[in-house]
Structures are given as structure tokens and as C-alpha cells.
Amino acid sequence: MRVAVIVHLKKGVLDPQGKAVLHALNTLGFEDVENVRVGKEILVDINTKDREKAIKEAKKMADELLANPVIENYEIEVKE
Numbered sequence: 001m002r003v004a005v006i007v008h009l010k011k012g013v014l015d016p017q018g019k020a021v022l023h024a025l026n027t028l029g030f031e032d033v034e035n036v037r038v039g040k041e042i043l044v045d046i047n048t049k050d051r052e053k054a055i056k057e058a059k060k061m062a063d064e065l066l067a068n069p070v071i072e073n074y075e076i077e078v079k080e
Contacts, residue, residue, distance in 0.1 A: 002079040003058040007067045008039035
């Protein structure tokens with residue numbers, strides 16, 4: 001089963017990469033873009049058919065390694 005762990009910065013945490021992308025988009029003529037936040041998606045293939053087990057495993061991975069709980073939040077999505 002494929003699971004996506006989507007990690008993004010918490011509200012209020014400065015995002016210099018997002019600011020750089022915003023500037024580049026504005027420079028390219030996308031003048032209506034007001035804000036950009038950059039995150040990451042980590043795809044994990046877990047050898048199980050049990051959806052709840054896959055979610056539980058992915059949450060544990062995110063808590064222990066994939067996300068920094070001080071500055072990041074994450075979401076888990078099962079990709080069927």
C-alpha cells in the first residue's frame with residue numbers, strides 16, 4: 001500500500017524557500033500570487049493490505065523521522 005506523508009511548516013514559521021518561489025513567480029509575471037509555502041511529500045510503500053496499519057506505520061515514521069514536530073505539521077494520505 002502506498003502512503004503519502006505530506007509535511008509543511010507550521011503557521012508562523014518563516015519559509016525562506018517559499019519567499020524565493022514567490023519572488024520568482026512574481027518576476028515571471030504571476031503578479032496575483034500573494035504567498036507561497038513550500039512543503040514536501042514523502043511516498044512510502046508499505047507491505048500490507050490493512051489500511052489502518054499502513055496509516056499507523058506512516059504516522060510513527062513521521063513522528064520519529066520524517067517531520068520535525070517543533071516547526072512542521074504533517075498529513076497522512078493513503079494512495080489507493
